[in-house]
Amino acid sequence: MSIYDYKIKTTSGFTKSMERYRGKVVLIVNTATKCGFTPQLEDLQRMQKKYEDQGLQILGFPSNQFAEQEPLQDGEIETFCAMNFGVNFPLFKKVDVRDADAHPLFTYLTEQAPFKGFNLEHPTGKLLKAMLDERYPHYMEGDSIKWNFTKFLIDRNGEVVQRFESTTEPIDMEEEVHALLK
Known part of the structure; x- marks a missing residue:
């Protein structure tokens, strides 16, 4: 299996295959507009712009599962991210x-x-670890996503190469991204 075996829905409700990203280096991020990590969107956009001609594609998947930090509707999320972070x-x-x-x-x-x-x-x-341990201890169990802005780096064959947690800034992943683009 690879990411190409999955289908996703656009904000307009259309179903798309991840197959459309075959041959690209993909960075999948779960996002939220009201999170302390939301400013990472600006650096993610910078990375997209810097490397898109070399085959990088960043994909954002908003989620409201973490302290309800994504209260906006799908179209509002796109507008907010574009206006505030140039996404x-x-x-x-x-x-x-x-x-x-x-x-x-x-x-x-x-x-x-x-x-x-x-x-x-x-x-x-x-601080994040302490807050999760206190308020959401079940989040720390297993390998599930722990918070907003968890990032997964995918190679050109659709294979997951690396996971970066919320506490990894996009700039700190650039070396790994650049290596896959070569």
Whole structure:
């Protein structure tokens, strides 16, 4: 299996195959507009612009599963991200990314790239871990997505190469992205 075996829905409700990204290096991110990590959208867009001619495609999947930090509707999310962060990479229909109703793509991604912990050197790494341990301890169980802005790097063959948690800034992934683009 690969990401190409999955279908996703656009914000307009159309079903699209991930097959359309065959041959690209893909970065899949679960997003939210009201999260402390939301400013990562700006750096994700910079990365998209810098590397799109070399074959990078960033895909955003909004989710409202983490402290209801995505209250906007699908079209509003696109507008907010474009106006506030210049985002022009695709944003898809809001989905669940963990638990029983998780979109099958995210179940696959987390099976392929298990949770290895947060970057506790990140300014909010320790705070995020402490908050999850206190308020949402079940989030820390298993390999599911723990919070908004978990990022999965996919090679040109549709295989999951690496997982980056919320506490990894896009600029800190650039070396790995660039290596796959060569």
